[in-house]
Amino acid sequence: MDPITAIAVAGVALVVKGALETTGQEAGRAGWGGGVQLIERLRARFRGDSGAEAALDQLQQSPGDTAAQEELQRMLLAHMLRDRDFEAEIRRTVDEAVAARGGRGQVNAAVIKNAQIFNEKVEVQGDWNIS
Template sequence: MDPITAAAAAGVALLVKGMLESAGQEAGRSGWAGGTRLAERIRARFRGDNAAEDALVHVQQSPDDEDAQEQLRRMLQVHMLRDHEFETDVRRLVDEAVAARGGDGAQVNAALIKNAQVFNEKVEIKGDWNIS
């Protein structure tokens, strides 16, 4: 998975997690402050792009809708490819939000991103390793 796709997937996953936490009255957790900044930056970048704005609204209305999440990820990825400064901002905000949530990045990636493979650090494997 290329870095832009991975960052877009992580960004959407963090937005969805924040929306679900907010609905469960857990928005006060330290990590969501970074998620809020991410949401604001995405909203500002999408302004004027009706399809992108609609994708964001759909995820806000139905955070569990995987099709809506995929559409938002695609819109985010397109905007990141078009605007290098926006791409840099999204990556930075995702990194900050993940760091603020605590724990190791692998735990966040596995729990939030599901099928995406994102590695932010060196990966070490010890012992026997079989791939089938």
């Protein structure tokens, strides 16, 4: 996976987290609360692009919808490829989210599902349940 695509995937994961925060499903969990701010930033960026606006709205309504995640990822990637300053802004946002977690990334299988993630080291903490 190339770096810009990885940033788009991570950005969508943060949007999903923000959508869950606004519906209360993630309320009370410790962590970086910038997902909601990222949604608002994307809403401002996508203004006038009906396809991108629809993709963001669909994901907010159904955060677990894999097709909606993939569509928003495509829209986010397209906007980042057109504007390198916007790409840098999304990259900083993702970096801030990782830094807020103590420098450790967090993979949420319910959000990412079948995406390929490449890490140097993977640590699992807490209970591990497979269903």
